[in-house]
Amino acid sequence: MRGREAIAGYLFISPWLLGFLVFTLGAMVYSLVISFSRYQPATGVATPIGTANYERLFEDPMVATALGNTLYYAVLAVPLEVCVALGLALLLNGVRRGSGVFRTIFYLPKMTPTVATASVFLLLLNGNQGAINRGLAAIGIDGPQWLVDPAWIKPSIVLMTVWGVSGTMVIFLAALQQVPRDLYEVAELDGAGRIRRFWSITLPMISGAIFFNVLVLTIAAFQIFDQAFLLFHRDQVQASSDASVFYAIYLFQQAFRQFDFGFAAAMAWLLFLIVLVISLIQVRVGNRFVYYESER
Template sequence: MSTIAAAGSGKRKARPPKPPKQKLGSLRRKEAVAGYLFISPWIIGFLIFTLGAMVYSLVISFSYYQLATNTARPAGFANYERLLEDPKVMGSLGNTLFYAVLAVPFEIVLALGLAMLLNSVRRGAGFFRTVFYLPKMTPTVATASMFLLLLNGNQGAINRGLAAIGIQGPQWLLDPDWVKPSIVLMTLWGVAGTMVIFLAALQNVPTELYEVAEVDGAGPLRRFWNITLPMISGAVFFNVLVLTIAAFQVFDQAFLLFHRDQVQGASDASLFYAIYLFQQAFRQFDFGFASAMAWLLFVIIVAISLIQVRVGNRFVYYESER
């Protein structure tokens, strides 16, 4: 009996001794210090060039600040009162809101469609993904120059294509009603970034769900609505949030198409908020008023983002909640 007990006890594997709590705490502190050291360049850059600049802009938004003389006089809330009195502020904000409402849904739908198309490709998938992503790598200046030719109302390739099927194309760059749609078209050229996020989300959807749904007789539309969309709802929410923030800061496309003195006649329709802010800061050198405009935009973006987060959480499916 004692022999069996001894044999049984001999088969047990000895557990490795636990490290003392003091040593474990020391290791964690060393890892934390090493981590902070690695990210310290980013922290320093953020504190100086982002947070510091934001605080400084908030201070000068309450002053009359002129860059030429580097002098500032207290202004109180005068710059913020000008925001309500200047018609171009509300006009440019309206243009920006219209652009956001138009551009974000179009980019979401196009990016999701392209991602689903690429996700269905089996042979040569890497080649097609590279080809679809290449437009995103095109410099914005080159893209704007290309669209100046494509959107030319008289000899542009787009209007020529429409004329071939009996449709008279509009004056994209001159007609105020078509200025913002033309900027949306240019924005869609860089849809590949959003497409990649959707593609990654689609590839994480379990194939077993589609197989079960197909056995139950669900068609493609029902599979998309009941399986694909809920499973990628997190990616949809993320893209909508990021694209909305970017839309309220739109600058490059409109500036390069309409405010380089190459195209005339549509300045008011293409005057977005960020462009008017740029004009006040770097053409009029009214940094106090420009800072007030920047903080108004910041408050608007934060408010819209909070609303989207509150509403979006009701529709986003999280796998951990199953």
């Protein structure tokens, strides 16, 4: 009976296993092979060239520029996304009547296609006639050229990213609803105010969700592509500033515009190692601050 159940189970998950082996694991192994080769997409022939592609990673100045832009974006976007998502979750957690309606409204930006969102933000961030600069002008602030000034290109992409933060918000909301109400009642009887209850009860109790979101958002930040591509690189022409060239953007350009698949594969594996190292550091450091109820 156990043998038949095991066979049935493997048969049910076989489509996923086949897809993983072919399109994920197989693609990773193949990309590792061609990263040590000069790949000709027209003929499908890969000529071994040793570590030349990896040596180019340290010789090409655009690799360092793209990696620096990506790191800058990650440092700017991840904390802001966490704070905004947590703030929205706290607001929704305090709503009693009509909470389902408000949750649906706050989640709608996540359901909006990225192309539509980029089109809207192209209008909002227009330096001359954009709604954001008009709003700033109404209160006496001269708005920047969001999409032209290199100093404001990455903040403009961060704004677009924060617009779709509702997925992170839902995770925080679920964590907040699992915090025992008894803890708040006891703290209130002891005279603890809202800020004290937030720092002493809410944050420790949802530290696992915070750790998870920071880890996932960091990985996503290093793979930033859609927002920057749709705002600055959707045309074949070169962007006006290198400030919008992120690592995944430059990888895409090397692979599908220069057709240098071997170098692009080497870039992909370098990104994999960077993300792996950063994730391991976050896990090592984050576990010291995460509260696990099972360890009480």
